[in-house]
Amino acid sequence: MAAERRSRWAALMVAVGLLVQALSLVWNHPTSFVLFLVVGAVLVLAGVVTYLADRALRAG
Amino acid sequence: MTSVGFGVALAALVAGVLAAALALRPSWTSGSRGWLLSFLGLFLLPVAVTWAGVSVHLEEAKSTEFCLSCHEMQPYGASLRADRADWLPASHYQNRRVSRDTACYDCHTDYTMFGDVSAKLRGAKHVWVHYFGDIPPTGEIELYTPYQNRECLHCHGGARVFEESILHADILGELERGEVSCLDCHGEVHHVTELDGVETWEPAPRAATAEMAEGGES
Numbered sequence: 102m103a104a105e106r107r108s109r110w111a112a113l114m115v116a117v118g119l120l121v122q123a124l125s126l127v128w129n130h131p132t133s134f135v136l137f138l139v140v141g142a143v144l145v146l147a148g149v150v151t152y153l154a155d156r157a158l159r160a161g
Numbered sequence: 162m163t164s165v166g167f168g169v170a171l172a173a174l175v176a177g178v179l180a181a182a183l184a185l186r187p188s189w190t191s192g193s194r195g196w197l198l199s200f201l202g203l204f205l206l207p208v209a210v211t212w213a214g215v216s217v218h219l220e221e222a223k224s225t226e227f228c229l230s231c232h233e234m235q236p237y238g239a240s241l242r243a244d245r246a247d248w249l250p251a252s253h254y255q256n257r258r259v260s261r262d263t264a265c266y267d268c269h270t271d272y273t274m275f276g277d278v279s280a281k282l283r284g285a286k287h288v289w290v291h292y293f294g295d296i297p298p299t300g301e302i303e304l305y306t307p308y309q310n311r312e313c314l315h316c317h318g319g320a321r322v323f324e325e326s327i328l329h330a331d332i333l334g335e336l337e338r339g340e341v342s343c344l345d346c347h348g349e350v351h352h353v354t355e356l357d358g359v360e361t362w363e364p365a366p367r368a369a370t371a372e373m374a375e376g377g378e379s
Contacts, residue, residue, distance in 0.1 A: 105187040108199065112184035115207045119177030122214050126170035130230045131288045134218045142215070145207045148180070152203040156196075 104159055111151035118144030166221060169213045176206040219277075222284060228265040231291055236299050236353040237265075244360040249350050255362055258316070272315040300354040310336050313343045 122141035125133040179202040183189055190199035221227055229238035241254035241264055250268075253259045259267040270280040283305060290296060297303075314337065317323040324333060328346075335341040344350070 105190075108187040108190045108203075109184050111203055112180045112187065112190075115203050116177050116180035116184055119173045119180060119207060119210060122211065123170045123173035123177060126166050126173065126214055126217060129166075129221050129224065129227055131222075131227065131284065131291070134222060135285075135288055137214060137218055142211050145211050149204055149207055152199065156199075 104155060107151060107155040107158070111148045111155060114144045114148030114151065116148075118142070118146075118148060163217070163221065166217045169210065169217050172206075173210045173214065176202070176210050179206065219281065222281065223263045223266040225262060225264045225266075231287070233291065233296055233299075233302065234265075236356060237351050239356055239361070240351040240353060242361045242363065243352070243356065244362045245352075248352055249347055251362070255364075261364070268312060270312075271309070272311055308342070308344055310339050310341075310343050 118141050121144065122137055125137040125141060183199060183202050189195050190203075225238070225241075228234055237250075240248060240250045243251045245251050246255075250264075253268070254261060254264050266280070270276050273279075286305070318337070323329055329336070332341050336343065
């Protein structure tokens with residue numbers, strides 16, 4: 102159950118991060134660049150790290 | 162938006178839908194097939210899309226439209242279209258001495274190994290000042306560091322018309338060593354406080370230009 106919860110959180114962060122990235126890419130403005138990096142990329146990074154930690158914990 | 166930007170946005174959306182499906186059904190991440198699906202949806206695609214997205218944003222950040230999308234920069238953009246052949250930005254922009262699509266970037270990036278990075282960091286500082294800082298009035302906005310001859314010489318250096326000009330020929334060495342600044346003679350550049358009443362030049366539409374060229378040939 103704990104593994105599924107970690108997977109769910111990882112997937113949720115990646116999904117929201119990618120959605121923010123998609124929206125920022127259709128708007129050519131300095132604010133969209135900041136939005137992409139500060140919100141989109143950070144959420145995706147957090148999701149990917151959570152996913153890798155989940156995999157490591159499952160293997161261990 | 163460029164077609165590459167649209168493609169990456171679409172890829173982000175598709176990858177996001179896959180990640181959302183994994184969030185709704187976390188059991189899909191179990192087992193050997195689940196490992197492959199989760200590796201694809203929660204690692205490979207997100208990392209690839211983010212990498213591509215950063216590249217797209219960095220490329221679009223070079224566009225004139227991008228720089229002029231902040232209202233503080235609009236008088237500087239207007240100086241590109243001023244009907245004044247003696248103003249540097251106008252003569253460069255209107256005579257295609259810089260690319261019209263990347264006019265700001267062409268003159269304001271640093272032509273050094275990490276010039277792109279430092280230009281982007283300065284851009285990030287602009288965004289910070291835009292939202293949280295005190296924006297100086299038009300005409301009082303200054304560069305963070307003195308303008309380097311290197312940026313002018315990136316294009317003009319080695320150009321015959323530049324080096325054989327009687328005004329430049331005697332001081333080429335000093336210009337290259339930075340002992341004399343280009344701006345010592347060329348002075349004020351954007352003239353943003355003198356724009357009132359100055360007529361605006363607009364480029365002829367591309368289609369009309371092509372038709373005129375065809376008409377001239379026939």
